[in-house]
Amino acid sequence: MTTRALILGCAGKTLSAEENAFFRDVAPWGFILFKRNIGTPDEVRALTQALRDTVGRADAPILIDQEGGRVQRMGPPHWPAYPAGGRIGRLDGSAVAMAELGARLMAHDLASVGINVDCAPVLDVPVAGAHDVIGDRAYGTTPERVAEIGRAVARGLMQGGVLPVMKHIPGHGRAGCDSHKGLPVVEADFATLTAQDFAPFRALADLPLAMSAHVVFTALDPDHPATQSAIVIERVVRGFIGFDGLLMTDDLSMHALQGSFRARTEAAFAAGIDVGLHCNGDLTEMRGVVEGAPGLAGPALRRAQEALARLAVAAPAFDVSEARARFEAALSLAA
Template sequence: MSQLAAILGLSGPRLTVSERTFFRDANPWAFILFGRNVESPDQLRRLCDDLRGAVGRDALIFVDQEGGRVQRLKEPHWRAYPTGAAYAAVHNDDDEKGKRAIFLGHRLIADDLRAVGITANCAPVLDLPQSGADPIISDRALGDWTDQIVVLAKSAMSGLMDGGVAPVIKHIPGHGRATVDSHKALPRITTSRMLLERTDFRPFRMLADAPMAMTAHAVYSIVDEDPVTTSPKALRDLIRTTIGFDGLLMSDDLDMKALTGSLQFKTTAALDAGCDIALQCSGDLLDMIEVAKGGRSLDGRSLERAQVAEATTKSVAEFDREAAEAEFDKLMARSL
């Protein structure tokens, strides 16, 4: 059965009868979880099993587990993880300790996620923060200069993939200059191409071999006046050509106010523009039906990219959790 080119959420901590039936029939490529879906490790493990049972295959299950203020699995069942800025602070003091700390942090996150059945993480953030920008990125960023973001993001990706969790770099081609939060309005970035290629685009270009990337809902005036997510020219020119990213490209959440129109319209627009996968997170069944109406089967090059992303979750390196936690806590002691 063909898969719907979509990642969908669900309403609560347990799969409802209506959701199970819908997922069986729509067959979305993958799922994404939020705080509303999380109660305990045992509950979350059962939920992941039920989601995969609904589609009859080992579908990827995503979450946003960056650390800091973006962490869906929280205390008391899961440890709190540092912000991107905290890792950057360690790296500022010692390059190798910073890289080791963020590797271990993300290896521990991967261990947490795999233990409950989650196999993809919407991290790391590669956005370059700018003074005067909206604080939506701020301390989520892995530093305030491009080379630092590159080395820390590479180590974070290695930690996740060693643990059998597929990473998603975000928000391509860069959200750090946005002066409004794209959850609320559409940012417009007017910076010159020359400066963008030296700064914001560079982390994404240096990590263009990542298996997956998430778009920024922002206008780049060097291309056109459409949001990147629904702009064929921006996706082709900025992401596929200038940055050179050829992995699986997913939209950011289609519910965000940066995009206008119905969910059916936005889904079709994102896929027509060149996104491989439409991401829709509300968990509302009527919303998901609209996405299915605007969607299409996952096939061709998009299917190949999806299969590559899935393959990154098939092996898990040996891991001593107790030793890793002790080393991680020592490395991060000055920043936590």
């Protein structure tokens, strides 16, 4: 069975017979979960196992967006509520340590239910006047601070056996609209972009996975968002930033992208994307995405294999209760 270069979502807390058959036939590389898929811990464990069973791969990546704050798919009553990245970044003196510790705790939560990839850290650097879709998700307002905290988050996740995905490469912090709803167009010059927007990604270019930005950078390619721009992917992502890990799209169902689902998927792969991501679990849309997606092969297959190989590193011993108490104490003290 040829693995398809896709990460797909499902509709609910269990797989329907139609979804089961679809995933067995399509054989996506991985899956992504959202709040609609999250029940009790036992239900999530059963779902992650069922998804892996459809493709016959015990290490098939299962992703989730678990940043903390506004973007947290697993939360109370079964899991703790984690603070937004911006709150962590403002901790005096302890931000780096607490970012790593919080991410390590999140990794424990995720790994315990079979999730092995977290779509974090957010490496976007917000600027005044930009849309608040990033807002308090950002770890700071300078590239240096964002990179420093982002590195700690990635380190904490990997220590807990969860792969990080840096997003949204090469930068969403300057966008004037939410790419879920429209296409952001950034008109900053190349020197400004390299000094600020692209810098945190360059500092963390050794990470295994990255998610693209549905953002047009007019200084590079005025006609295509980064996800579908060979210029941006070759010159910036692979070139200036130096990222040679697995590059996935942001959600192909977002309104920043135009055209049929087959067409928008084909455009992303033609530009140099490794893996397509479709999140909402709509089977009709996914069938179009599948039509536009290749099998996982060549450099994309190598990058996927290298990413999963980093899961094999044994995690150090970890006292969850002690760590959670220490994390909560630091947040209480700061408050």
